[in-house]
Amino acid sequence: AQTVTQSQPEMSVQEAETVTLSCTYDTSENNYYLFWYKQPPSRQMILVIRQEAYKQQNATENRFSVNFQKAAKSFSLKISDSQLGDTAMYFCAFMTNLFGNEKLTFGTGTRLTIIP
């Protein structure tokens, strides 16, 4: 069974600073996908960034980037120039898509607060 671990329940950072959220996962599969989702107080789950395991290059989306270490099974999210709107719960998620089953396995989340 796949598991996703987020070891930082809460984090806070000053506006405009850089913050890194940690995520580790456990799987015996070789092909899989990793995602970071953001859930603000409005509770809408928003896709932030995705990474395919077969790609060595780390994914980036504007101020968001990941550090994907496949051998270490680590997938951290870096938010640069943090903004007040980044305040939210952040969930790391894993998918194998075996036999067409697109099951997402989520971590327990990190509550990120951006301080003005």
Next chain:
Amino acid sequence: DAGVTQSPTHLIKTRGQHVTLRCSPISGHKSVSWYQQVLGQGPQFIFQYYEKEERGRGNFPDRFSARQFPNYSSELNVNALLLGDSALYLCASSSTSYEQYFGPGTRLTVT
């Protein structure tokens, strides 16, 4: 383009009752997945449907069932409600990119 929509937004039920939650995917998306998110936890996978067929089922009791219609919308049904079923129920749709896009959720309270 409209995103994933869910109805109702919030509902309150009594133990033992039945509930039906509805989801409309993004136009063109043929896959719909359902997740349960208990307060303070990450979402847990319940079901995935693709082209009206069940592709996956999570570790939930048989009281939970779902179906997908020809227009790709979906219903999640929960029978014999328990207090522990109180949660945010999320629906997500996807096309072929494996990226799942979530709706705003339905907050279910069981009293």
